[in-house]
Ligand code: PHE
């Protein structure tokens with residue numbers, strides 16, 4: 221899998237080439253999108269729409285309809301913002317790509333969600349190593365219409381500003397929480413497990429894999445356990461964590477994390493594929509296809 225970002229500038233330093241993140245908020249250059257850009261949006265949108273029936277959470281699908289993103293043309297952030305602002309007070313801001321951590325947290329803490337303005341190329345429909353407009357808009361924005369999830373995202377941003385001041389280990393713990401909820405979370409509905417994580421809903425392969433494959437573990441949400449668990453950035457996840465409700469997520473994360481960070485600093489991290497005796501196990505993964513190394 222290609223891990224070379226194609227939009228993040230790189231600069232040669234004594235540590236080799238390092239990415240230079242662009243901090244600025246940019247205007248969405250809507251008039252500059254090509255016919256091919258709009259086609260990529262339409263193709264991915266139609267494909268995921270079909271795959272997500274019976275797989276994405278009811279709330280994700282409901283809010284996606286309520287939001288009314290155009291399936292055929294790349295939506296204008298300004299149009300989506302009218303709906304979002306009126307619903308939960310969130311606002312989308314255009315960015316070049318990944319942001320420095322503190323900048324990202326600050327946006328979330330102010331109910332601004334950074335959306336990458338550019339969209340992947342036709343040959344990148346199935347996999348991209350960095351977020352693009354399709355992932356950000358299609359994946360993240362619908363649940364910002366849900367009042368509880370909207371508050372969770374803001375609380376996460378505030379928590380990020382705090383963790384950043386505490387130190388690097390706290391940030392690692394908090395990032396794992398984001399990864400296993402916002403990006404790769406599953407939710408238990410009365411009729412079965414469903415997807416709410418953006419990294420999954422924007423991926424055809426993982427939308428099927430996370431629910432239907434016997435390979436991954438599916439384990440009940442447990443805050444401290446998640447904050448200790450390493451993850452994959454280059455393959456499907458070995459483990460998915462299942463919440464009962466968005467309220468559960470909000471309640472479990474409301475306490476001050478400062479003492480939790482201190483406690484976790486004394487404990488080892490857990491490999492991405494490990495199942496513990498204390499886990500609530502929905503599915504114990506077969507581990508088929510797992511790579512031994514590469515958990516981050
Ligand atoms: N309660 C967390 C703290 O005190 C903040 C937070 C909220 C983190 C929601 C993640 C999600 O740091």
Ligand code: FE
Nearest residue numbers: 351403418419
């Ligand atoms: Fe994302």
